[in-house]
Amino acid sequence: xxxxxxxxxxxxxxxxxxxxxxxxxxxxxxxxxxxxxxxxxxxxxxxxxxxxxxxxxxxxxxxxxxxxxxxxxxxxxxxxxxxxxxxxxxxxxxxxxxxxxxxxxxxxxxxxxxxxxxxxxxxxxxxxxxxxxxxxxxxxxxxxxxxxxxxxxxxxxxxxxxxxxxxxxxxxxxxxxxxxxxxxxxx
Numbered sequence: 001x002x003x004x005x006x007x008x009x010x011x012x013x014x015x016x017x018x019x020x021x022x023x024x025x026x027x028x029x030x031x032x033x034x035x036x037x038x039x040x041x042x043x044x045x046x047x048x049x050x051x052x053x054x055x056x057x058x059x060x061x062x063x064x065x066x067x068x069x070x071x072x073x074x075x076x077x078x079x080x081x082x083x084x085x086x087x088x089x090x091x092x093x094x095x096x097x098x099x100x101x102x103x104x105x106x107x108x109x110x111x112x113x114x115x116x117x118x119x120x121x122x123x124x125x126x127x128x129x130x131x132x133x134x135x136x137x138x139x140x141x142x143x144x145x146x147x148x149x150x151x152x153x154x155x156x157x158x159x160x161x162x163x164x165x166x167x168x169x170x171x172x173x174x175x176x177x178x179x180x181x182x183x184x185x186x187x
Contacts, residue, residue, distance in 0.1 A: 018043040018183035019161050026165055030176035033057040040142075043183035046158070047149035052109075055139040062133040064171030068101040070094075071165040080163075101168065102129035109145040117143050131170070150186070159185050 021042040035055040044050050072083040072095050085096035106112050116127035119140040150158050167177045
């Protein structure tokens with residue numbers, strides 16, 4: 001019994017280690033060059049406000065519907081747990097192919113046409129779907145978005161360290177691929 005309690009205590013200690021937000025490109029060539037991505041605070045806290053900073057160059061116009069293939073892995077200690085795709089009625093969660101990624105981004109950030117941040121509209125980026133972005137540099141810093149509350153009964157499923165690979169495409173082809181690594185914890 002003592003060994004079991006010690007094991008659980010050690011696993012909890014190791015699982016509680018947060019990783020700083022990290023990103024890397026996973027595309028050999030793409031229509032979008034990513035210079036930087038940052039999310040703060042790190043770890044991301046729920047519920048609460050997070051801030052997103054991005055600096056990219058679009059090497060061709062981006063237009064039409066965005067789609068994304070996401071691969072999600074949650075890590076607890078040294079155990080990597082791939083997250084399969086879950087269909088939740090009209091939405092999805094996990095390692096899924098998202099055919100309307102633009103609307104998913106709107107739902108996540110709350111950035112919709114009538115509430116589009118000035119840092120985006122001043123660069124000619126409208127918060128509309130389908131998306132329309134000219135060939136240009138797009139750079140914004142510390143744009144806030146709300147991280148929703150997660151019901152206590154399932155919050156343990158979301159807390160921890162995450163690796164997410166996102167391959168994003170528009171009507172023309174693949175725009176790019178980014179690998180994100182971050183931690184999430186409750187307030």
